[in-house]
Amino acid sequence: MRRIGAALAVLVLAGAGLGMATTAADAATAVTARATACPTGWGSGAKGGAATGAVPLKNIRTGRHDCFDRMVFDVPTGGSVGYHVRYVDRLTQTATGRYIPVGGGAVLDVRVGAPAYDPDSGAPTYPGRVGRTLPGVNVSGYRTFRDTRFAGSFEGETQIGLGVRARLPFRVIQLSGHLVVDVAHNWTGSR
Numbered sequence: 001m002r003r004i005g006a007a008l009a010v011l012v013l014a015g016a017g018l019g020m021a022t023t024a025a026d027a028a029t030a031v032t033a034r035a036t037a038c039p040t041g042w043g044s045g046a047k048g049g050a051a052t053g054a055v056p057l058k059n060i061r062t063g064r065h066d067c068f069d070r071m072v073f074d075v076p077t078g079g080s081v082g083y084h085v086r087y088v089d090r091l092t093q094t095a096t097g098r099y100i101p102v103g104g105g106a107v108l109d110v111r112v113g114a115p116a117y118d119p120d121s122g123a124p125t126y127p128g129r130v131g132r133t134l135p136g137v138n139v140s141g142y143r144t145f146r147d148t149r150f151a152g153s154f155e156g157e158t159q160i161g162l163g164v165r166a167r168l169p170f171r172v173i174q175l176s177g178h179l180v181v182d183v184a185h186n187w188t189g190s191r
Contacts (some may be wrong), residue, residue: 009104025174038067040189042169042182044087045163049174051082056125057114057158060134062145063183064191065083069144071162073179081179082113083155085172091161093130095154100131104163112179126158134160144168144183160172 019142059074075081091100116126127135128150139145147163164183173180185191 021079029184032053034035038184038189038191039171040184042168042171044167044169045084045168047172048084049080049082050173051080051113055114056118056182057112057116057153057179058125060126060128060137060148060160062142062148064135064142067189068182068184069142069164070112071138071145071148071160071181072185073112073114073181074177075179076177077114080174083179084111085109085170085181087154087167091149092135093151094157094159095152098130100148100149100151100161102149102163105163106164106167106179108162108164108183109151110160110181112158114158114179115155115156116150116158119156125154128153128158143185171187 008082023148046126054075057073057075057076062074063072070086071083086108091102091107091109093100094111113139116128130152132150132162134148134150137148139148144164145155145162146165147161149161151159151161153159162181162183168184168188170181170183
């Protein structure tokens with residue numbers, strides 16, 4: 001009788017262990033599915049938006065995220081900031097037509113409707129220098145970003161060259177006081 005009871009206990013414990021293993025496997029699968037789900041459908045075509053009033057550019061900064069690399073233009077304003085972002089073969093400065101080399105497999109020409117100077121006084125509000133990397137921005141170690149170049153500020157518009165690993169999908173988002181450019185790590189939406 002003891003043998004039957006011991007065998008029954010072993011079977012019950014084994015069944016409980018299988019149930020726990022299945023639950024753990026299901027949980028791991030759910031976490032993996034969430035971890036690999038990145039936004040998709042952004043595309044790589046030119047994107048633009050009209051301004052409703054802007055003030056000078058104050059700062060440009062970057063950040064790394066699980067699915068994309070991000071560039072943020074700080075433009076304190078009550079309205080939206082005009083912009084035009086597109087892939088180009090070569091970055092050419094708007095004001096002069098001067099070629100500005102940008103590292104990476106592809107180059108985004110980012111134009112923001114906010115001057116790097118105060119329109120009233122002409123005093124600089126952003127310390128960028130034409131042809132140089134963006135001040136305070138270091139993109140080494142980023143999955144997508146490879147290089148940044150300040151192309152200048154002309155007639156109320158600031159131009160930036162953003163070198164990326166390859167021609168990848170991107171989006172542009174207007175937030176209060178900020179214009180955001182996100183470039184995906186890949187086309188598939190996986191991490």
